[in-house]
Amino acid sequence: MTFDYDLFVIGGGSGGVRAARIAASEGGARVALAEEYRLGGTCVIRGCVPKKLMVFASEYPGAVEDARAYGWDARIGGFDWKKFRKALDAELDRLEAAYRSGQEKAGVTIYDQRAVVADPHRVRLADGTEITAKHILVATGGHPFVPDFEGAELAITSNDIFLLDALPKSILIVGGGYIASEFACILNGLGVEATQYYRGAQILRGFDGECRGHVAEAMRDNGIRIHCGTDVLRMEKVDGGIKVASTDGQERVFDAVMYATGRTPNSHGLGLQDLGVELGRRGEIKVDDYSQTSVPSIYAVGDVTDRIALTPVAIREGQAFAQTVFAGKPTKADHELVASAVFTQPEFGSVGLSEEDARDQEAVEIYQTAFRPMQSLFAGRRDRVLMKLVVSAETRKVLGCHIVAPQAGEMIQLAAIALKMGATKEDFDRTVAVHPTMAEELVTMKTPVRKA
Structure with a gap:
């Protein structure tokens, strides 16, 4: 044919x-x-x-x-x-x-x-x-997926946010994933009063638990109202905006409601x-x-x-x-150890296993540090960086690397190379630090904070 x-x-x-x-x-x-x-x-x-x-x-x-x-x-x-x-x-x-x-x-x-x-x-x-x-x-x-409920047609999604004629004064973002969390930070930074509802216990499900908590705390410190364990029951158009009834028994009015509840x-x-x-x-x-x-x-x-x-x-x-x-070259796409970056403020970069996933598979050691970075410390801000390595107790291979910090996305790309090559904790230890940088902390953590 x-x-x-x-x-x-x-x-x-x-x-x-x-x-x-x-x-x-x-x-x-x-x-x-x-x-x-x-x-x-x-x-x-x-x-x-x-x-x-x-x-x-x-x-x-x-x-x-x-x-x-x-x-x-x-x-x-x-x-x-x-x-x-x-x-x-x-x-x-x-x-x-x-x-x-x-x-x-x-x-x-x-x-x-x-x-x-x-x-x-x-x-x-x-x-x-x-x-x-x-x-x-x-x-x-x-x-984007928007569930079926009373007033769902009033919601916008991430597809619509770039097409708005004007920014709202207040917005409710429904969802706890990276899209919801990123836009909560973006709009907050642009001067919009941002509130986030998530039905789960903590935002950024699937990522390392400790890092999720660190990001959420920083977002709250920056003025974002995060309500976990909360979902929308119904919405209706009222004078002054959209009235939202939620599972926490509250009714609040927002200028706009954005759904980021999956794709x-x-x-x-x-x-x-x-x-x-x-x-x-x-x-x-x-x-x-x-x-x-x-x-x-x-x-x-x-x-x-x-x-x-x-x-x-x-x-x-x-x-x-x-x-x-x-091309006659049978090739499988490699889906192992794919790094990701969540562009919240601060950023969150992650590659490999979370502490929770790793300890379900084998015995691990956790190396971790949290500190105030030089640049924002001098400026009087309360920002804190979190860096974490998940290490196999048996093979010493670094199974996961997680960074919550400004420019974490840039750092995690390079860390991903090391993990892809099978680097051990001792390989990290042998690497001389670049000083003064935030990233040097990745190679200066010598003692595990816990074993799991």
Whole structure:
């Protein structure tokens, strides 16, 4: 059978564009890609990139306050959201154009419309056009989940926050994960009165327990009202905002309510189940180690597979798929020891096992230090850094590294290299410290604080 393309990619996010470009430029494949919204996907258009730029914007008031402590006659005025949004939109336009240019230079044909799977070798575009392909790759990502309850339609999500005409004076953020916690810090830094509800006992579930507590305490010190063990019962529009009734028996009014209670894979309506593609309970596409589905010609990468929902992971999965299918190099994406950074204030960087997970597997030693960093100590701030190593008592390998500190994301990237190489605690000990830095504490912790 002759196909129109060797590969048809549905979804123009990080995983899809990487797979398309590599298949076309290095694999010599005839490739097409369909994207119904904007090239770049969640990360570039409504996730990592705009969020990080908002993080930067939210940190300037604190930086100016510190500058005064260091002797500068520094002042800061009000935040101009419209000016920031104009610059943000321009940057996202630039990035989207760069993504498009990269695809076109690689020889990828782009269809700016929705595509669904009609059969194992055929896709159907929104305009009715049908296209055949030897292989189909689904890389449609995910979307924010808002539960069904009275007044749910009044909530916004992280997709909407970048499109607001004006910042609210007050906001309730519902959720305890990294997206909810990051936006609580961002909006607080931009002058919004931020409250966070989370139904669990502590925010940032899944991360190291001690670090979660450290971040939560710092957020509260910065003025964020965190209510754990609290969920929304109902919401209604009232004069002055949105009235929220919660499980703690309170009713409060906020200018806006943002839900960040998880994300759901974008697999619905693609025609996959009709073809026998196996989906999981949450709609995630089930794949093997090579990202192949239960239908041999159909593959999937990125958040729609719900393996590790991080942009760099989607990119690695897309790359591995292209190498496997089009370069004759069977490649598995490596999902072990993937580092992550939570851009709260302070930042939280983590790689490897938490103390809780590690001690469930084997005997461990915990090395830990907490201190006030030089820069903010001089400025009179109460900030405290937390650094923690989880070490195997038997092999001495460092099983986990966790950092709560300014620029923790930058530090954890380098620590991840050491863990990936199998570094032991003695390897850390043999490393000479760089002084004076916060990171030197990672190699100067000599005595365990406890064994577990």
